[in-house]
Amino acid sequence: xxxLKALQFLIYLVFGLLIIHDVLPGFTRGFIDGFRDGTxxxxxxxxxTQLLPAVLKGDVLTQRGSDLKINGDYTLQNIYLNADxxxxxxAQANTLLTTISAVLTLGVAxxxxxxxxxxxxxxxxxxxxxxxxxxxxxxxxxIGLLLLTYAVAxxxxxxxxIAILRDVIHTPxxxxxxxxxxxxxxxxxxxxxxxxxxxxxxxxxxxxxxLTI
Amino acid sequence: MPIIINLxxxxxxxxxxxxxxxxxxxxxxxxxxxxxxxxxxxxRIETLEAICKALECQPGDILxxxx
Numbered sequence: 520x521x522x523l524k525a526l527q528f529l530i531y532l533v534f535g536l537l538i539i540h541d542v543l544p545g546f547t548r549g550f551i552d553g554f555r556d557g558t559x560x561x562x563x564x565x566x567x568t569q570l571l572p573a574v575l576k577g578d579v580l581t582q583r584g585s586d587l588k589i590n591g592d593y594t595l596q597n598i599y600l601n602a603d604x605x606x607x608x609x610a611q612a613n614t615l616l617t618t619i620s621a622v623l624t625l626g627v628a629x630x631x632x633x634x635x636x637x638x639x640x641x642x643x644x645x646x647x648x649x650x651x652x653x654x655x656x657x658x659x660x661x662i663g664l665l666l667l668t669y670a671v672a673x674x675x676x677x678x679x680x681i682a683i684l685r686d687v688i689h690t691p692x693x694x695x696x697x698x699x700x701x702x703x704x705x706x707x708x709x710x711x712x713x714x715x716x717x718x719x720x721x722x723x724x725x726x727x728x729x730l731t732i
Numbered sequence: 733m734p735i736i737i738n739l740x741x742x743x744x745x746x747x748x749x750x751x752x753x754x755x756x757x758x759x760x761x762x763x764x765x766x767x768x769x770x771x772x773x774x775x776r777i778e779t780l781e782a783i784c785k786a787l788e789c790q791p792g793d794i795l796x797x798x799x
Contacts, residue, residue, distance in 0.1 A: 726773075727773050727774070730766060730771060730772050730773035730774070731772070731773055731774040731775070731776065732759060732763045732764075732766060732767045732772045732774070732775050732776065732779050
């Protein structure tokens, strides 16, 4: 019962954090944009100005005569793009961080390979009709643990790579991705653990069935 | 388990081998062995009926409860 409660709590926690991570920033952005659209009125009437898409794809930019246009409505003139990102040619990346990054790259690759091997073994057991055996359940539990390890290793890997890049690249804009945790992988791991529990129950039923004469 | 299977006793009384009983009852030797050694979790009524018919005995002759 305690295990069930802990699992339920974990599911709600992960989904809550996922909502904060993925949905809340978009929601806030949408609210701000909507507020701006509402205030963008001329003489009390909504503006007929077509809104620019948030992301401009290459095909919306057209060249008509000497003017560069967006969607045929906006003419781009006197625009300066200020790419204020400089590469510090003299800077050297921290050797320790680079080494850790290399080790983590190998570690993450190894984790992915181990996950693939375990999935492969489960597929083999399904094909052989041994899916409801303790071996398959152990593989499922191992996949869950490996996925959790992968999620943690991925965050550390990203942090170290950002630290390495900060040494080499000078950026006036400080963008910190504080929520780069891979929640989707954690949800997958939880689902795998649930599947393992279901398989465990299935294995019990199969044993009883096998021993019923 | 307090339920004891006296299948081997009845087989000895009827002088019947495991192979012969297996053929008469229509269950495999391995399943009969599981039943004989007391490893079985459950026994179907139809299996019990077939065993009783083959050994010409009552269910109580095969199954015994000991506390």
